[in-house]
Amino acid sequence: MEVEIISVGNELILGQIVNTNVAYLADQLRQLDLVAKWQTTVTDEPAQIEAAVKLACQRADLVLVCGGLGPTADDQTLPSVARALGVDLTLATKHWAAIQADFAHRQVAMTPENIRQAYYLAGGEPLANPVGLALGSWLVSEQAAVAVLPGPPREFKAMVQASLLPKLRAHYGTTTPVQTRVLHFVGQPESLLMDEIAAALGDLPVVATSYVQPAEIQVRLRVTGKTPAVAEQLLDQAQQAIVAKEGAYYFGSGPAVTLAGQVVALLRQRGAKITAAESLTGGLFQSTLCSVSGASAVFDGGFVTYAARAKHQLIGVRQATIEQAGVVSAQTAAEMAEGARRALAVDYGVAFTGVAGPEPLEGHPAGTVFVAIAQQGAAPRAWQLRLNSRLGRQAIRQQSVALVLLALYHQLQGKN
Amino acid sequence: MEVEIISVGNELILGQIVNTNVAYLADQLRQLDLVAKWQTTVTDEPAQIEAAVKLACQRADLVLVCGGLGPTADDQTLPSVARALGVDLTLATKHWAAIQADFAHRQVAMTPENIRQAYYLAGGEPLANPVGLALGSWLVSEQAAVAVLPGPPREFKAMVQASLLPKLRAHYGTTTPVQTRVLHFVGQPESLLMDEIAAALGDLPVVATSYVQPAEIQVRLRVTGKTPAVAEQLLDQAQQAIVAKEGAYYFGSGPAVTLAGQVVALLRQRGAKITAAESLTGGLFQSTLCSVSGASAVFDGGFVTYAARAKHQLIGVRQATIEQAGVVSAQTAAEMAEGARRALAVDYGVAFTGVAGPEPLEGHPAGTVFVAIAQQGAAPRAWQLRLNSRLGRQAIRQQSVALVLLALYHQLQGKN
Known part of the structure; x- marks a missing residue:
């Protein structure tokens, strides 16, 4: 069983973007014990796409073509694949009606090209796109089984999960378990x-x-x-x-597990609510919490206290603490967490203060981060994270959020 | 002039790592107006590498083979390329002496395989590796010009810059700018x-x-x-x-421009400060602002007001507004923006309220979002965004933040 993945796109060929889709797809295929031994990237040129598909059909049994399903003139993947296979295109009338309704609802003008996203390979069947407009295609021809998928990673991943993998499972049935x-x-x-x-x-x-x-x-x-x-x-x-x-x-x-999701679930189980006061993370902790559907059961709101005056004014961190211990300190973190918790009268308060960089702050290098968790009825617990200063600003912020979520996960399970 | 890049490695084929080398190389080649129209990834299997190189030499004038030059048994790129081209391997004795000296200096035991990193394609010449042990190769054969490069990104980039690009410039002369x-x-x-x-x-x-x-x-x-x-x-x-x-x-x-960066720069120019009250975005706007180095000059802090009670309690949105207009309304957005602005006594306040989904809220479907910008000395401006409900929770939040940043960008330039 030979598998080939063909990635289509001038932006890949020109090195404007990194091909994360192919790594994602190759990884997912391994669940089915399928290894895509050939992986090819080609331009948006119809002749080249056609040639690549023809070659792939000679050397592989399953050919997965990714990208180039947009509505613009340079998106030529679907008609090129059709030519390579010698089939026509079929309009999915229901999907076309849905595209039109969506544009009408958003009050956005359609272009004549938009209809192109509603076609699929004739004799095959459409692959649903849960989060975008372009349909995918699935066709079992004499030469090979062929799937066509959209390029934007969000749409690509959603279609792989919702449409492609189930289709492959059904088609190949009992391969090696x-x-x-x-x-x-x-x-x-x-x-x-x-x-x-x-x-x-x-x-x-x-x-x-x-x-x-x-x-x-x-x-x-x-x-x-x-x-x-x-x-x-x-x-x-x-x-x-x-x-x-x-x-x-x-x-x-489990495939759908996220750290924020686990923390929200544990808080819900305990009927507890949480808040936060964030300095260097600037709202990233709360935004991560709110990325979980259902977060509203455990989170009413919180604070971004970037400057010292906001720490004092919004959540009552004492001036003396800021002056004596500094804003980058365990004491300030503890007062932030407890201050936020009290301001909203909830069970848990967390806090982040430190140096995202690139510049040092109060003499502390980038990566110096203090965090705290306050729990009603107990003294707040504050500690320093040890992060690599070379991580960069964004990764220092992300790691800080993840490590506090991990500490909450353990604390809510009674592990520390 | 046709160019092909062949990437070698099981970890690429299995999706364990993302191929950043090929994007880097393709982008660098554009300086010489070279476009690698064919890009292929293959396993470490000698037979497949050999077949890929033979095919590439048929359809391309320049073939760049990347990866598989390590000292272990599964690194078979160089002998496989040699077989495809029908040439032998030559030992670079000076480089081999340097490898041996390096191991002695580090007091690390050598394995017999280490000598493999000192070979290059016979009849060609070695490409120097400024930061690693494996030599590259450059050979102009009758079929094509072929270069062989190491896989680790740090070594790969260094060899591209120090050895490959100068070689290509010399070989192809003055190409098109x-x-x-x-x-x-x-x-x-x-x-x-x-x-x-x-x-x-x-x-x-x-x-x-x-x-x-x-x-x-x-x-x-x-x-x-x-x-x-x-x-x-x-x-x-x-x-x-x-x-x-x-x-x-x-x-x-410009390559480094971000929307948040542009807004922070305009606020700095005007000596103005901003704050926010975020409901569905849960801190994403403020976190995006804080991802810009130097945001502290324009942002002291702000609020995440996810629940109605937080909107009322933290930033004084009136109960009557929430009851009569609803939390998903222009009125609530306007009061949130103005309330946050006043709470921190700054020049601008922005607000987000709406439905990230997947569930509707107050009868509004996912994607219904109201935003507002309050400016000191003027009435707050609130409006509804029209977002595709099928975007999904995370994209609805990201788009909302981007569209408010865009409005700020225009407002700060005096355009609306």
Whole structure:
């Protein structure tokens, strides 16, 4: 079973953007034990797309074509694939009506080209796009099975999950059984984490691979060629061995798990509410919390206290604390967390103060960050995070948010 | 002149890492007006590398092979390329002596495989590696000119700069000059924007390509084959024509420009400060502002007012407004913006209230968003954004922030 991925786009060919889609797709295909041995990138030129698809159909059984489904004249992927396969295009009339209704609702003028996003390969079927306008296509021809997917990563990922993977599962049915499980970690360097996981797994027939994201490391466990029951048992064993060793950095398993989602769920279970006072993170903690659907059950609001005067004025951090300990200090963090908690009269308050950089502050280098968690009925707990100053401004902020969420996750489970 | 880039590596094929090297190399090649129309990724298997190089030599004049020059057994790129070209490998004795000296100096044990990093394609010449051990190769054969480069991005970039680009410049001589300029837009659908830009450019010899990012559209203008002075003039003309038509959506030119950065810069110029009260965006506006280094000059702090009680309690939105107009309303947005502005006694206050979804709120569907800008000495201005409800929770929040930043950008320039 040979698989080829063809990425289409001048912006890829010219190096204007990095091709994250192909890595994402290749990784997802491994759930089905499919390895895309050939990966090709071509320009938007119709003749080149056509040639690439023809070549791919010769050497592969499954061909996945990604990008170039936009409504503009330079988006020529679909008609080019159709020519390569010798098929026509079919208009999905329902989808076309939905596109028109959407433009009408938004009161935006349509261009004649917009209809192009409602076509699919004749004789095949459309692949639904849960978050965008362009339809995908799926066609099993004599030469190969071919899927066509949109380029924007948000649409691409949504279509892979919602439409492509189910289609491939249905089509290829019982290939070698592969069972996977995703574990989520934060706060441990990847190389160390993976070394320790390899040691924890020992001789278990479970393969672990890591996937580094901005504020977490996903570890995918994979068992091949076992019955589902045996595979489940192996994955349980592996997970137990890993969590026993790396529990301090672990925050859950499953494809849809996020650290903020876990914290919101625990707060809901406890009927507790949270607030925050953020300095260097500037609202990133609260915004991350609010990215979870249903956050309103546990979060009413909070504060961004970037300047010293806002820390004093909005949440009552004492001038004496700021002057004596400095704004970059455990004392200030503690008073911020407790001050925010009291201002909104909720169960938990968290705080962030420190140096995102690039410039030092109060003599502290970038990466010096103090955080605190205040809980009703207890003294606030404040501590310093140790972050690499070379991470850069944005990563220092993201890591700070992730590490406080991890501390909340453990605290809400009664672990510290 | 056809160019092909071949990337080698199982970790690329399996989606464990994203291929940043190919984007970097493609972008660098454009300085020489070289476009790598074919880009292929293959596994570490010798037979597949050999086949890919043979195919590339048929369809391209210049073939660049990247990755697989490490000292371990699975690094088979160099011997595979040699087989494809029908040449032997030559030991660079000086470089081999240098590797040995390096290991001795570091007091690290060598493995017998380390000698493999000192070979290059016979009949060609080595490409120096300024930061690593593996030599590159350059060979002009009858079939094509071929370069072989290491995979680790740090070594790869260093060799491209220090060895490959000078070699290509010398080999291909005075190629066509290329000048580019990036313009930034937000708030206009890509298809409409690019149609109107094409019309604005008319017969100008300037090519425009678009690149959609989460909360902006970048348009790259490109002029080929002109002297720098003429190219600059053409780019100026093109930019003028485009901005005259699309000024409402335009926020600057240059590779490092961000919308938040532009707004922070304008506020600094005016010596003005800003604050915010955020409901559905949950702190994303303030966090975006704080992602700009130097934001502290224009931003002291602000509020996340997610629940109605926080809107009332923290920034004095009237209960009557919330009850009569609803929290998802222009009136509430206006009172939030003005309330936040007064609470911190600053020049500008902005506010966001609405429905990120997926669930409706107060009978309003996801994507219903009201925003406001309050300015000291003027009545607050509130309006409704028209967002696609299918964008999804995160994109609705990002778009809302981007559209308010755009309004601020225009208001601070005195344009509305």
